[in-house]
Amino acid sequence: MNFDLAAFKAEFPILARPGGGGAPLHYLDNAATAQCPERVIEAVARHERENRGNIQRGTHHLAERALEAYENARAACGRYLNAPAEEIVFTGGATAALNLIAHGLGEGLKAGDEVLLSVAEHHSALLPWQEVGRRKGIELRFLPVTREGRLDLSRLADLVGPRTKVIALTHASNVTGAVSELAPVIEAASAFGAILVLDGAQRAPHGPLDLQALGCDFYALAGHKCFGPNGIGVLWGRRALLERLPPLLVGGGMVGHVELQHSTFGPPVRRFEAGTPPIAQAVGLGAALDWLGALPWPAIHAHLAALSQRLLDGLAAFNDLRLCGPRDLANRLPVFAFDLAGAHPHDVCQILDRSGVALRGGHHCAQPLMAAFGVEALSRASLAPYNDQADIDALLKGLDQARRILL
Amino acid sequence: MNDEIYHAEVKRLAQAATGAGRLAPPKSSATLDNPLCGDRATIDLELKAGTIARLSHEVKGCLMCRAAAAILGVRAPGASLAQARQAVIDLRALLKDGRAIPPEGWAELAVFTPLGAHKSRHDCALLPFDALVQALDAAGKS
The missing domain is CATH 3.90.1150.10 (Aspartate Aminotransferase, domain 1)
Incomplete structure (x- = not known):
């Protein structure tokens, strides 16, 4: 074509x-913000003009239409990423997604555990793990970069071991543009049972992804870099891992049952979408990814x-x-x-x-x-x-x- | 419009870098970062009888930041603490509100008049001056 x-x-x-x-x-x-095509701008405007309502909380027709639009957007994200819609979590952006992952996985870590990052990480991928490190006493280890700024995978064997519980790396650098070579990383993660998290904020706008084949466990992207609106992002995670992940934000819409002293949480993905989500932004992102996927x-x-x-x-x-x-x-x-x-x-x-x-x-x-x-x-x-x-x-x-x- | 901010005088000041270096040892010092761009300004001071006896600066930053530090290098030594603090107020008012530098103020600050139209760059010029305030505050506490 x-x-x-x-x-x-x-x-x-x-x-x-x-x-x-x-x-x-x-x-x-x-790489900071991609522009919106008219069809995305119009999708957001049309949603606000014709389908604006809150989701999951109303039975009137606008609430129904808003919920349908929101879930259609989730399905669109799933199509672009080749992932089941029930594994797609809407977040406020890639930063929010990466914080959610670090917070959630961090809850299961203990002093002495290790997390491998790289020196090429965006602050949004690095700082959440620094916070986990401060809270839990885990050790952060870092893959260096080559002179050209690619991940120096020759150091991988020295840095990954039985204590490595999570490997969290950029899929592509927002500075150098280097796309990370994943095969050795996946092999190392698999050898020690480490969870692999990829920051896909930069890679995601450059063509559809096949997360089933990619070999990671979590993936984060930002809507505004994918020709979509601001204030929306996606966290994808394997269903079995999402089931074990505690929420970062709690509140309306994500609960099972609430009593004064105790509450239970709903299942994924609702568990991670507390409060009224960015519905119109999700609709815009869905339109953007459906369009991107067909290019x-x-x-x-x-x-x-x-x-x-x-x-x-x-x-x-x-x-x-x-x-x-x-x-x-x-x-x-x-x-x-x-x-x-x-x-x-x-x-x-x-x-x-x-x-x-x-x-x-x-x-x-x-x-x-x-x-x-x-x-x-x-x-x-x-x-x-x-x-x-x-x-x-x-x-x-x-x-x-x-x-x-x-x- | 943009090249107005890179006029000859602001470039001359940045290149002259008057006062660049470190005092050894400084009586009072402050380092400030601009979180948006990673620029860093360190101001070293030595105070004497209510005046700034000596000032040095170390700046890793853009041309505006370096020119601002150089103005401190020119004007701060010998200035009273009140004059130095007023200069910071004057620069902020020039950038944020377009208020002209008063006749009794540091006339060199007027080189930043065109910068007022570029809000994202205000902090570039202010960084050394804000570091000066912190260094003065630190001196006041010690």
């Missing part, structure tokens, strides 16, 4: 609006590979620019972080914004990885299928301008 870039781009109304400085928008901050991904991957190569070639022409990530296209996402010597990323990104180029500069919520690269911050360009050659060329031209202004 062909990929019609112009038709695809036309689905995103925001991309027709001017960018910084009134210039055409070149949106290259997709011609081989053609899109070829399109993004061509843009990535153009960008890599362009960046290589700057002799004072250091790419912090893989230099080839194998097993990487179109996410490129770099350091322009002597120019702070905030200044670089600010200057590029006047040309309509939207980048991200900072530590990218990955300060341990910044430390591994020996920097405080990096500039980052991250691509989505609606990006084109003009976006790449505007970025490269803007970098040249930034050098002239700052250096």
